[in-house]
Amino acid sequence: MAIPQSAINSIQQGVEPQYLVRDVLAWFGKTRRGVNVVAAIHGALSAANLETDPSFETAYLDEPVKIKRTGGPIEDDIVRGGTVDDPVIRVTSVAAAHRKIIAVSKSETVERAITLMLENNFSQLPVMSHVEARTIDGMFSWRSLGVERAGGRQPNRVQDAMEHAEIVNHADDLVQVVQRILLHDVVVVQAPDRTFQGILTIHDIAEQFQALAEPFLLVGEIEKHVRRLIDGRFTHQQLMSVRAGDDGRTITTVADLTFGEYVRLVQSEENWSRLGLAIDRTEFVRILDRVREIRNDVMHFDPDGLDNEVRKELQSAKRLLTCISPEPAPRPL
Known part of the structure; x- marks a missing residue:
């Protein structure tokens, strides 16, 4: 297979179409990104003066990527050797970084937060005004609740038992982010539009x-x-x-x-x-x-x-x- 004509037509009309990474792989009859597959797709895109943003190589399989022109006329049905353009393993390549966020607000009761954690088998919940918010107030966790109760306090609201929320960027180096997860148990992943797209825990x-x-x-x-x-x-x-x-x-x-x-x-x-x-x-x-x-x-x-x-x-x-x-x-x- 090759780059679909519908994608080429859209780009020629000034539109940058979006496709899931798995769809881009399917153009070439593939389902996973082995080194040879990545090189071949990079080569085909490069030969057609196209690229994906973000790179299809490191994006999550079900993450949409834009097909963009790199300059020059768009050519189709050309496949030549390509090179891997991003040697870094990004946070966004991990499935959990795209998991739907379940959050609580500061004013909610501790009992509701506990119920959500037990229901979903979570150890912590982001504290946010709403799930599309671009700011995060903190994290509510078994640890933060235990600290308060160990100190003789009985928190009633989530805001009474919060701890710091560690935020990472979707494009951060995963190897470096692992060190922060080990230190904080969990990090919240921020998307390109500055909303939060998921969380990563030690379990993940x-x-x-x-x-x-x-x-x-x-x-x-x-x-x-x-x-x-x-x-x-x-x-x-x-x-x-x-x-x-x-x-x-x-x-x-x-x-x-x-x-x-x-x-x-x-x-x-x-x-x-x-x-x-x-x-x-x-x-x-x-x-x-x-x-x-x-x-x-x-x-x-x-x-x-x-x-x-x-x-x-x-x-x-x-x-x-x-x-x-x-x-x-x-x-x-």
Whole structure:
């Protein structure tokens, strides 16, 4: 697919159309932003003298982005290599930064605030005059309520048990914002129009970490199983033979091999026979090569996490390798 003609027509008429990030991905038949996908879309937009604002690369999947002209005539159906224009992971890439805000006003009762927190399983609530407000009065939380009650006071209104509200910008560096979340437990995310678009808590960051860490952990476990499978079964010369022709690396153990070299090592029937496995070599090589492809993509940050089908592929590969991988030798006492 390519940039739709309707978008090009709008821009030519002086209108900057808006599309969800997932719609932009769908133009190119994609659902997630792997490194190759991002480069290809950047290239297509650049070739057509177009860009998105904010960048489709870091915006949340369901966040609208404008399609804008960068200068020069608009061209369609041109795809060439592009570069990643924003290396920073932004706050706006986290789903929770776009979660509907549930707030209370200063004059509401403590009982209502407690009811809302229990109902929604929240630990805190922003204190605002209304949810479209551009100012925030503070935060009401279990902690702020506990501080008041520990001091012998019995607050009746939300304003009697508020604490400071930490505000971050939607375009802030997520890595730096995490430090502020650890310090304050929660931050409120401010949108470009200065309204507040969501909140981020320690729980949200933990969920995001799980989504991002899972592929690294799965690929790491698979790689350990592969190393255990081939360790001690090949000579130094055989290990050296799977390097690329112009690669001057010295390989002394299986740990020095790349994943692609693992694949090349077991592709030949002679090497395969050394493993002593009663499974299909062609299918095993296909599985390993697919893991190699996924691994290359995983090594680049993808704000959308792991696609469910890709997750299943990694879990299946891990399950197979767990079944055929030899048990480690016992350690001496």
